[in-house]
Amino acid sequence: MATKGTFTLHRIIAVLLVLLLGLLGSCEEQVPLVLWTHQWTPQANQPPPAAGHIVEQQQLADYLDKMLTTGPRNVLLFLQDKMSVEDFTLYGGAFGNKQDSVFPNLESALRSSSSTLVLPAVSWPSSNAVIGHLQEQLETSPLYMDPDMLSQLTLNASSPALLVFRLPYYIGSDLMSAKDVLSGNDEVMGQVVSVMKGQSVPYTAIYTALQPSRGASSVSMEAAVAGGRSLLQARGGYRDRERERERQRKMREKAGIYAPVEFKEGESSCILLWAKGLSVSILRSGRWESHDLTPSTFGEGISPKMHGSSCDKTKARLVLxxxxxxxxxxxxxxxxxxxxxxxxxxxxxxxxxxxxxxYDGTKATFNGSRNIYAPVEYSYRCESVSSFRWPQLVPRSSKDPSNQWRVTFEDFQIQGFNVSGSKFSYASDCAGFFSPGIWMGLMTSLLMVLVLTYGLHMIMQLRTMDRFDDPKGPAISVPQTE
Structure with a gap:
């Protein structure tokens, strides 16, 4: 890490360009990582790796441990699905030309931060382990959030927090499509940083990805040169704000970002529903036939029919x-x-x-009251809600028609009470307190305790003989009488 005076933005540009030349042949195996803090931490000053060096898991853990020891322990993790160092150079000139940059908010955060660290080449298995390492060091569970949810959360500088913001990545035949998604991700980072500044809470931010993107590496060198030159030219028609918003809206729709289903009772909203995917399946002739309900439920300009829905102070019913x-x-x-x-x-x-x-006068009912619940002031959110594979939804009875159906909700969120406007309240996540690793450790410890207890019990049952024969003494004689 470095200060504003010793690690300027120009030095960041130089590091990225030098390391890019050394990584052109192997860029598909690494992802970049950018880290900055909102509070000056002189003890966290660490030199960047040498040109061409690939940061492995242990070295990355050392960087993070020193950052967590000396820096703010409110961590913002911007975790993109895919990313490569070419995304910064091909799709907008990040850290370079300000006028044509796709990452103005990220650049602004780096310029205004007290210390920064740029790692252009991190092995992507190491980047996948970042969230687990942060969770272990901070001793807190990650909270998956979006900027709107963050504005409703009150953070404390003395209490560590790990806030994870998932960012999409899209690769299509049009180079501008990925550029638009990256621009939308930069807007999300800008909103989050703005909220954190408003709360005046020091924080540490990390921007990385789960795996490298394939789009940049598959582009020919001629396309890369043309793309690099276009960054220095005027954007022409793309400066029109309305066209930019329209393109971003379409790309976010493709990436699965859309408004929730909203049911209103009068002028006020009372039920909100959002999911990345809704699907149902039925068993026919020994085979499962599936139907995806997502396109007809969510999206720009889509308004599903909700007649039959109702809500009051104690009950809510949403009918799609x-x-x-x-x-x-x-x-x-x-x-x-x-x-x-x-x-x-x-x-x-x-x-x-x-x-x-x-359907057709028949009703299949799944019971979810035992597994799906939350405080009434919150919304409920779960990465996966289904009626099979660790089901949260179970058939009402063995004779119910629901035994022939399967329902699957991906990245599911619902709120039926205390809805304020068109935004979800803070989410109560379905993630359990005990992870599979914790359960394995507990079961192993219990087995070892049982073995130890049995061994101690056997030792305590050992008994010695009351008397022994002395082989060196006189033999025992028994007199005989006639």
Missing amino acids: NYENVLGHRNFKLIFALSQRHYKVSARRWFTMDAVELE
Whole structure:
């Protein structure tokens, strides 16, 4: 890491360009990592790696450990699906030409930060381990968030927090498509940094990816040179703000970013639903037939029919009406929620009592009240909600038609009470406290304790003889009488 005076933005540019020349042949195996802090930490001053050096897991862990020891422990992790160092040079001249940059917010954050670290070549298995290492060092679970949720969260400088922001990456035949997605990701980072500045909480930010992108490496050298030259030219028609917004809207739609389904009772919203994927499957002739409901539920300009929905202070019912789903002309997907006060916790909780599939006069019901619940002030969010493979939704009975159906909700979030505007409240995540690794450790420890207890019990049962024969003494004689 370096200060503003010793590690300027020009030095960052030089490091990136030099390391890029040494990594052109092997760029598919590494991802870049950019780290900056909002608070000056002189003890965290570390030199960047030599040109062409690939940072492995142990060296990256040393960088992170020193950062966590001396810097702020509120960590913002911007985790992109894919990224390579070419994304900074081919798709916008990041850290270079300010006028034509796709990353103005990232550049601004680096210029205003007290210390920065740029690692252009990190082995992507090491970048995958970043979130686990941060979780272990901070001793806190990660919170997957978006900028709107962050504005509702109050952070404390004395309490560590690991906030993860997932960013998409799109590769298509048009080079501008990936450029637009990267520009949208930069806007997300700008919003997050703006919220953190508003709260006046020191933070450490990390921007990296899970795996390298393939788009940049597959482009020919001629295309790369042409792209590099175009960065120095005027953008022409692309300066039109309306066209830029339209392109970004389409690309975000393709990346799966869209507004939630919103049901209003009068003028106020009372139910919100969002999912990256909604699908249902039915068993026919020994085979599962699936139907994806996502395109007809979410997206710009899509307004699903919700007649039959209702909500009040204690119950909420969201009904999504579809046509021609798996051979059924009229098909309904119904979410039934309720809330009540629990004396044990002294607060109100809401549960998703059932997910119902209604078709041709038949109703299949899945019970979710045992697994899907959250405080009534929060929304409920889960990476995967399904009726199979560790199901959160179970058939109401063995004879219910739901045994012939499967429902799957990917990256699912719902709120049926205390909705404010069109935004979700802070999410209560379904992730359990005990991870598989913790369970394995506990079971192994229990087995070792049982073995030790059995061994001690056997040792304590050993007994010695009351008397022994002395082989050196006189033999025992028994007199005989006639």
